[in-house]
Amino acid sequence: MDLKEQDLLGEDIRSHWYYRSKCAALLRLIKGRPVRGILDVGAGSGFFSRELLARTAAREALCVDTGYERDRDETVSGKPLHFRRSCGAVDADLVLLMDVLEHVKDDRGLLAEYVAKVAPGTWVVITVPAFRFLWSGHDVFLEHERRYTVGEVETLVRSAGLEVMTGAYFFGLVFPLAAVRRLVSRAADGNEPRSDMSRHGPVVNGALSAACRLELPFLKWNRLAGLSVCCLARKP
Secondary structure (H helix, E strand, O other): OOHHHHHHHHHHHHOOHHHHHHHHHHHHHOOOOOOOEEEEEOOOOOHHHHHHHHHOOOOEEEEEOOOOOOOEEEEEOOEEEEEEOOOOOOOOOEEEEEOOHHHOOOHHHHHHHHHOOOOOOOEEEEEEEEOHHHOOHHHHHOOOOOOEOHHHHHHHHHHOOOEEEEEEEEOOOOHHHHHHHHHHHHHHHOOOOOOOOOOOOHHHHHHHHHHHHHHHHHHHHOOOOOOEEEEEEEOO
């Protein structure tokens, strides 16, 4: 996840509609798949690992991020949560790359590196920002290298040795409003670095979260439009 966005949202991140909804999409993607160990790549604060430890039967999570100042350990819901700058082979059932691959020049190389660290049968969940035409100062602010289509993510995933189980867009119902906002902003200010993420009150967060919940039952069939690409893959 993006630490810059966490800095903007602070403690509000858990109630923010975007992160609440992305976590709900993650839980939908892995529903029915037992998870004991989690490897969270580019994890930042470990938001998604914390949520999974609290809300699933997962027993342990390892968050890896080169941005950490030091290695450390915490406990979430009585379960160990480890923060490391790097790692070797990992005994994990689930690998998370939540808004990570768009930040690196060699996205395939990074994905393949961590695929090699886990055993066959491991599940991998990837999210990335969608559609190049939505490129704006938001991407510049977050230091993105690119945005993706579903097809591009699926091609990338297969090239790294994974089997695609589900590829889809998410945040489809808020897509038209967000797309117009991005395009208008770009026309007015060019690609001046500026985040679109902001804090909201309970009414706005509740309304947007409700809209995103409506998408969840149809998540795996949305190959039309959305702000994010979600992919569930498996190491054969």
